[in-house]
Amino acid sequence: MFEEFKWLPEQASTVAPEVDMLTLFIVVVTVLITALVGVLTLAFAVAFRRKSESYIPAPSFGNVPLEIGWTLIPVLICLVMFSWGVKVYSNIVIPPADAMEIYGVGRQWMWKIQHPEGQREINALHVPIGRPVKVTLTSEDVIHCFSIPAFRVKQDVVPGRYSSLWFQPTKPGTYHLFCSEYCGTEHSRMIGKVIVMEEADYQKWLSEGAESGQALQGRKLYTKLQCVTCHTGNAEAKAPNLEGIYRKHIPISHIDGVKIKDGTKVFADDAYIRESILYPNAKVAAGWESIMPTYQGLVTEEELLQVIAYIKSLNQGQTPPRTEETPTPATIQNKSANKEAN
Amino acid sequence: MATVGLESKTFEKFPDIVGRDDDVNYLNHEHSVASWLITLDHKRIGLLYLVTITLMFLLGGALAGAIRLELLTPKGDFLAADTYNKAFTAHGIIMLFFFLIPSIPAVLGNFVLPLMIGAKDVAFPRLNLLSYYLYFAGSVIALTALLLGGVDTGWTFYTPFSSTYSNSYVVVMASGLFVVGFSSILTGLNFIITVHRMRCPGLTWFRLPLFIWAIYATSVVQLLGTPVIAVTLGLLGVERVLGVGIFDPRLGGDPILFQHLFWFYSHPAVYIMILPSLGVTSEVIATFSRKNVFGYHIIAFSSIAIAVFGFIVWAHHMFTTGMSPYAAMVFSLLTFSVAIPSGIKVFSWLATMYGGSISFDTPMIYAFGFLGLFTIGGLTGLFLSTLGTDIHLHDTYFIVAHFHYIMVGGAIMGYMAGIHFWWPKMTGRLYSEFWGKLSAGITFIGFNFTFFPQFILGYLGMPRRYYEYPDEFQVLNVFSTAGASILAIGYLMPLFYMIHSFFFGEKASSNPYGGSTLDWTNTTSPPSPHNFEKTPVVTEEPYHFHGKEAAVVSH
Structure with a gap:
């Protein structure tokens, strides 16, 4: 059991050395403060131990410079830790654009x-x-x-x-x-x-062994789930064209069925696309009726990711033609309703 | 100025003498079972709490023992996975809600608060008894949940695991906590009104002993914070039983909302546990150094500051939930603000000892232990308020070590210091100083042995709530388990010598440690049923020490 033992975890990413350096700084500061408190406690305990039962020491009445000191110095130390912490944290949470x-x-x-x-x-x-x-x-x-x-x-x-x-x-x-x-x-x-x-x-x-790209799997779902029936990408469509919408700002007209002020936009990121599939009524694109059925319970989280990957890759004029052999959304829903009833 | 204490004693004190056997006191004036179980005397209610929470502590401790034994080896071999999960859940719930939160406020607060402010009882004695029985009922419900099969959600009850997925007795346990919460609310209310309305003549706010300030700040947190957890647990029950979507996204709820509500109470709850210990430490260090507490006003206000700041830092438990980075920065900065008043207290205690006349009785040894462990616990909090390091340390054993340093190292050392300090007053008996000091020493060593290795484990990345773990973590876990067995001895020893002292201990005088507050100077040991024969009148600030001889001579 001793062979595997290590004092520090592996440092295997670009942020790891930054986190470790910040940790080292806090370790040094806190060890010094702990040592100061420990040494003073022991020193005072020895130096001011009770020598006579009748001796009553003079009371103390504060010491303003000392009190300002032990308030301001910790404030400064905390501000340094806070700022350094924010810097490292930004590097941890903000991904580079090309990731x-x-x-x-x-x-x-x-x-x-x-x-x-x-x-x-x-x-x-x-x-x-x-x-x-x-x-x-x-x-x-x-x-x-x-x-x-x-x-x-x-x-x-x-x-x-x-x-x-x-x-x-x-x-x-x-x-x-x-x-x-x-x-x-x-x-x-x-x-x-x-x-x-x-x-x-x-x-x-x-x-090795990949079936097909994530977006391609999403494309299959796009026709299988009948997204393509309404999101046809052409002039007669009953639903907005999804080509090139990924990470664009899209005008919306209703939130949860409530009309909102004109010109409101929503950022079409992964979360918005997921929400629109599961809760179509949540944020409705401006100019369209809210007629989309919910896909809750009909797609798994993994399939959702594939559909999103597909929409992300969908460029101008690439929406596939609707194929008649796949069932309509109503049929899918009836099937699932039957399943629940059984 | 040095002799101010000797000249300015205008309020009447008892001489420091040992009472006679036939003196009437609160322990011997009535003997029936009913005189204990339906007593309205704050001192007897304090003892009822003492007995009950000690039993809860033993149960919580036994569960901790089972957890440490399981973690001795990397494979799960002592407990089954579900049993382990239920064990750490029960350990957390019992120790937090049924031991730590009521520990100092309900035991020492009940016993000492009226004595310290020269009152005959708390403001609402019947409400006080009701608080105890709410606590008792809550305990019975919680224990029922355990006997039915337990709860496997962790004490944090995170949704949607607790509301939808767990197949354990979540609703029963939550009901127990709901009930015990009202005990906490009513005790807080009672104490706040007692401090406002029941102070004896001359006892102005800035003549209050610092323990009272700490208990007062704690009571405010109890009163304002506890309703939030009660509502949160109520909502959890509504979702679990009725399927109303509040927290589970599949029902249209938001699981992160639960965390906000939960920590809005549960972070301040940490201060319910630690603030009273800070108060006890102020009393003990002053008394055993025979010095007034350095920076009295600042210490009093720092208790209030900690209570207020405690309410605005909750989201630091949630930095990894994917919250807005800007919100995280605000909560990080606010969290640092708690460090400042805590630091001021530690330095002020050191300054109190400076130039004092320090004796090393058991309560003082415990207070030294408190000082060390609270300092380490507080300073390791800096790693967690700093955003850059918290992400790595969150939900690892570093967190486990940190909060045990605060809540076991800090809160329980403070509680033990307080119990040892006021034991002669509560029972009229002295305990063995030898065994007392030994237990304080063993607890301190065992504690560090148990929890210090967990800081390193956490930095290495071991997640909390794992009943199996990769082999490379074993060495430190073995250290930790070995330390836990030392710690257990340290905690069990007082049980024996205290019970021995209660029946056979040497009789204590009214003020064996030369205390300066009314509980020591104006009551017998143990106090009479109504505490004071004559209402005391206070004419000076606290912590004017008069020495044992001086007190006798001057009377």
């Missing part, structure tokens, strides 16, 4: 990862060295937490919303991926591996 994107879904008790190229894995995350990686996460059930100590990053994975974290690995190797938000019986077995590979190895790994 490659990977998607993850947590559920009791496993991690499911999808790469844009179509590779899928469970309780493992393969990433290339030296490139910033952004992982967008959601949960199918309870709150989990995606935590990679070697990278010094951590992000809660909350059902019903997307959250993300990013890192740039600096050292090849295999590291722990923990769930660090308690999530039930096998919380402590919701452990995966992060495998940091050289770029060439990563490309090789990506090409």
Whole structure:
């Protein structure tokens, strides 16, 4: 048991040395303050020990410079820690614009990862060295937490919303991926591996056994789920054209059925697209009637990620033609209603 | 000025003498079971709490023992996964809601507060008894939940796990906490009114002993914070039982809303636990140094400041939830504001000792232990208020170590200091100083042995609430478990020598430690049923010490 023991965790990302340096600074400051308190306590205990039972020491009446000192010096120390902390935190939470994107879904008790190229894995995350990686996460059930100590990053994975974290690995190797938000019986077995590979190895790994790209899988869903019936992308469409809308500001007219002031816009990010699929009434695009049925219970979180990946890739004039052999949305809903009734 | 204490004693004090066996006191004036169970005497109610919370502490401690035994090895071999989850949940709930929150306020607050302010009882004695029975009923409901099969949500009850997914007795447990919350609210209300309305003549606000200031600040937090957790647990029950969507996103709710509501109470709750200990420490350090507390006004206001700041820092428990980075920055800065009054208190205590006449009786040894552990606990909080380091440390063993340093190292050391300090007053007996000092020493060493390795474990990345863990974490876990067995001895020893003292201990004088406040100077040990034969009149600030001989001569 002693062989594996280490005093410090692996330093395997660009932010890890920054976090460690900040930690070292706080360690030095706090150890000095602890030592000061400890030494003074012991010194006073010895120097002012009771020598005579009848001796009553003179009372003290404060010492203004001393009191200002032990108020202001800690204030300054705290401000330094706060500012330095904000700087490191910004580096931890704000991903570079060119980060490659990977998607993850947590559920009791496993991690499911999808790469844009179509590779899928469970309780493992393969990433290339030296490139910033952004992982967008959601949960199918309870709150989990995606935590990679070697990278010094951590992000809660909350059902019903997307959250993300990013890192740039600096050292090849295999590291722990923990769930660090308690999530039930096998919380402590919701452990995966992060495998940091050289770029060439990563490309090789990506090409092995992938079914098809994530966006392509999303395209299949787009026709299977009959999105294409209304979002046709042409003039007779009953719903807005989705081509090129990803990460654009879109005018909306209603929120939860309530008319809002003209010109209000919403940012069409992953979260908005997900919300519009599950709760079509939540934020309705201006100029369109709210006729879309909800897809709650009809798509899994993983499928949602694929649909989003597809919409993200959808450029001008690329909406596929509707194929008649796939069922209409009403039929899908009836089926699921039957399933529940059974 | 040095002799101010000797000349200005215009209020009447008892001579420091040992009472006779046939003196009537609150312990011997009535003997029936009913005279204890339906007593309206704040001192007897304090003892009822003492017995009940001690039993809860033993139960919570046994669960801690089971947790540490399981963590001795990386594989789950002592407890099943679900049993482990239920054990740490029960440990947290019992220790926080049924031991720490009522510990100093309900035991020492009840016993000492009226004595310290020259009152015959608290403002509403019947309400006080009701508080005890609400606590008792809440405990019975919580224990029922455990006996039915327990709860596996963690003491934090995070949704939607607790509201939709857990198959354990969440609603029963939440009902127990709902009931016990009212005990806390009513005790807080009672104490606030007692301090406002029941102070004896001459006892102005700035003549109040600092323990009273601390209890007062605590009571305000109890009164304002506890209703929020009661409502939150109520909403949790509504979602779980009726399926109304509040927290579960599948029902249209928001799980993060629960965390905001939960921590809006549960962060201030930490101050319910630690503020009274800060008050006890002020009393003990002053008495055993025979010095007035340095910076009296600043210490009094820092208790109020901690109580106020405690309400505006809750979201620092949620930095990793994906909250807005700007909100995180604001809450980080606000969190640092708690460090300042805490630091001021520690330095003021050191300045109190400077130039004093320090004796090393058991309460003082415990107070030294408190000073050390509270300092480490407080300073490690800086790693968590700093955003850059909190992300890595959040939900790891670093957090576990940090809050145990505050709530076990700080709050319980303070509670033990207080129990040892006021024991002669409560029982009229002295305990063995030898065993007392030994237990304080063993507790201090065992505590550090148990929890210090967990700081390193946390930095290495070990998540909390794991019943199995990767092999490389074993060495430090073995240290921690070994320390826990030392700590257990330190906590169990007082049980034996205190019970021995209660029946066979040497009789205590009315003021064995030369205390300066009314509880020592104007009551017998143990106090008479109505505390004071004559209403005392206070004419000076607290902490004017008069020495044992001086008190006798001057009377």
